[in-house]
Amino acid sequence: MFALVVLLVLSCLSQEVWSCSCSGPRHPQSVYCDSAIVIRTKFVGQKVSEKNRTRMQYQIKTTKVFKAPEGFEDVQYLYTATAESLCGYQHTSTNKSEEFVLAGHIIDGEVFINTCSYIAPWASLTYCQKRGFMQMYAKNCECTVRLHKVLIQW
Numbered sequence: 090m091f092a093l094v095v096l097l098v099l100s101c102l103s104q105e106v107w108s109c110s111c112s113g114p115r116h117p118q119s120v121y122c123d124s125a126i127v128i129r130t131k132f133v134g135q136k137v138s139e140k141n142r143t144r145m146q147y148q149i150k151t152t153k154v155f156k157a158p159e160g161f162e163d164v165q166y167l168y169t170a171t172a173e174s175l176c177g178y179q180h181t182s183t184n185k186s187e188e189f190v191l192a193g194h195i196i197d198g199e200v201f202i203n204t205c206s207y208i209a210p211w212a213s214l215t216y217c218q219k220r221g222f223m224q225m226y227a228k229n230c231e232c233t234v235r236l237h238k239v240l241i242q243w
């Protein structure tokens with residue numbers, strides 16, 4: 090039990106590591122707490138970024154902002170590496186009206202996603218997960234609270 094707690098504390102402290110070995114599925118609660126930006130959005134376009142050819146630029150249309158710092162309420166573009174070896178995210182759905190819940194990180198004023206990012210079709214979430222993103226997760230963002238909840242759940 091103690092080892093588990095230490096592990097959880099460590100994983101709470103360590104921030105995202107730029108690597109393709111994702112650390113397994115994470116609970117949406119911790120995704121919400123750990124991510125700079127969490128939105129529900131549609132992927133409406135994609136092209137290689139003109140400013141930086143190593144980046145893929147996804148054009149999005151956001152329908153709901155769950156969490157975002159000031160100035161990021163209406164993000165138009167997401168970026169990811171074009172190379173899969175550099176954890177580039179490849180969007181497979183061509184349905185431009187399909188909504189996804191997506192968690193990204195912000196670097197130099199731009200929103201980035203990668204293969205380890207939490208990106209899920211909104212329609213695939215359970216009622217509780219949807220409710221969580223809409224209201225509950227934001228209230229439980231203290232790391233310690235989260236630990237208690239995780240341990241109790243187990």
Ligand SMILES: *[C@@H]1O[C@H](CO)[C@@H](O)[C@H](O)[C@H]1NC(C)=O
Nearest residue numbers: 140141142143144168169170
């Ligand atoms: C291009 O993008 C990559 C990956 O995001 C970054 O590491 C690199 O520094 C960028 N290059 C320039 C010239 O901005």
Ligand SMILES: *[C@@H]1O[C@H](CO)[C@@H](O)[C@H](O)[C@H]1NC(C)=O
Nearest residue numbers: 183184185186187188210212
């Ligand atoms: C695209 O997504 C929307 C919303 O989820 C859905 O209603 C529609 O049936 C989908 N269209 C196709 C062609 O899959």
